[in-house]
Amino acid sequence: MRFAVFVTPFFNESAIRFIAALLDVPELGLAVVSQDVEENLPAVLLERVVKHFRVSNVQDAAELVAATRWIDANVAPVDRLLAVSEFVQVAVAEARDVLRLPGPGAEVIRNFRDKPRMKDVLRAAGLPCARHHLAPDEAEARRFANEVGFPLVAKPPAGVGSASTFVVKDAAELDRVLAQSSPTPASPVLLEEFVRGAEHTFDAVVIGGKPVWYSISRYLPNPIEVVENPWIQWCVLLPRDISGPEFAPIRELGFRALSVLGLETGICHMEWFRQKDGRIVLSEVAARPGGAQLMNLNARAHDFDMYQQVARLITFDTFEAPRERKYATGAAFLRGQAPGVVREVWGIEEAERKLGGMITDVKWPKVGEPRSASYEGEGYVLVRHPETEGVAEALREIVQLVRVISH
Structure with a gap:
């Protein structure tokens, strides 16, 4: 039996999904440390958590050390201190160092969180970056x-x-x-x-420094364009076949980057560009699962439980990589056209009629909700198809059909 402490600032959608996945890992007991109140964690999960310990600031390593030591002394001996939120990774790593717990230490995590330091490390190793x-x-x-x-x-x-x-x-x-x-x-x-080119992701798992699994996706359009143009309803596309020679450079460079940055065991989310002449330029690397629905998109593409596998990875250093990518998948993010409140949402019925059989996950924007500050918008639609072009066409249909009117 192993006992872990999971640290999260708040009980948002991502944290709740990971807590649920951790609770389903066999032979694992779980405590949670957060700034949030217990009422925001669904009761069905709260009753299974051994202990919720509330702190005033999850970015304070000293508070995390004190909380973990209390749990270790009063609840159960702590084997792992975990986090997937990027905002708390440094503090959690510092606490791991003090407590001498397994997992990436502060020096490694700073290679991922401190962007200038990251670029210095990559460039010193001869890896291409801006x-x-x-x-x-x-x-x-x-x-x-x-x-x-x-x-x-x-x-x-x-x-x-x-x-x-x-x-x-x-x-x-x-x-x-x-x-x-x-x-x-x-x-x-x-x-x-400023790097010009098509922006992609490289999401990967390593165990003991060895490559275990990877996935590649494409942003449509590049996120910087999305940030500068709040009206754009952007997409993420996971091609079905990523085994070809066109992706050989990023497979080699991606895993080399993880080794140089010091990630021995864990999951990464990397962003990279392919320039017009075919050259690869690495952008940024995070030692965490990807956002932008990439966890769900990979789960649907491979027909496996991505959250459960990442939960096993960070608690027991195991990851059962899927043998094949069965589908291409994609996400269309639905965004209000102006600041304010969502007043109308057009095109839902037609999108469901045309694409219903391809839709795997959906969050339709709700009339009356404030326009999101995130560039992921107020909603999303996830689709899958055996062919990459089938997903690409579905994404084009969604962003053309669905309109979120806000003012």
Whole structure:
């Protein structure tokens, strides 16, 4: 019997799915540490959790150490300290180091969370990634812009996905960014070379440093374009066949990157670009499962329980990789066309009539709900088909048929 403590800031949809999966792992007892109140964890799960320990700040490693030690002394000896939320990974890793528990330590996790450090490590190993500079003042930012040229990408040094990321097209826009961010050595601004090309993901599992499983998907369009154009209803497409030579470079580079960054056992979510000349450029790597419905999309593509397998991976270091990718899958994200509240949703009935047999998961936007701050929008539709083009056509149909009217 093994006992684990799962750390999450709040009981959101992702956390609840992982708690449910962990509770179903045989020979595993589970406690949960969070900032949230128990009432926000479904009762059917709460009654199965051995202990919920509430802390004031899950990003405070000292609080996590104290909570884990209390659980270890009063509930059961703790074997694993777990987290899938990127926001708490550093604190959890620091607590692991203090408690001498298995799992990625703070030095490894900082390679994934600190974006400039990540790029430095990758470039030092000869892996292709965009030129970048962590500018501590306006003069350094302008020097880098003069060296690399426009456009540039500005982002927070420890961002998640494309949140708070935007394109700086010229000197005037750079002036506005610098005026807003007021960079200092304590609070620098991260600038990167703008990479042109088709953006993809590489989601992978390693155990003991050895490749176990991988998946590749394509963003349609690139997330930075989605962030800059809030009206775009974007998509993620998982091709059925990813075994061909066109993906050989990212298979090799992706697993090399994980080794260089120090991930021995775990799951990663990597974003990468294929440029027009075919060259691969690595963007960012996270030591966590992918967002944008990628967990569900991979589950549907392979006809297996992705959440359960990741739960086993982080608790017992095992992962039963599926033998084949049975389907192509895709997600269409439904987004309000303007800030405010969702007033109408058009096209649901027609989309269900045309594509009902292909739809595997759906969350239709609800009239009256506020427009989401996330670029994933107010809803989504997941589809699958034996052929990649069948999914691509279905995604085109969904974003053309369904409209979320907000104001």
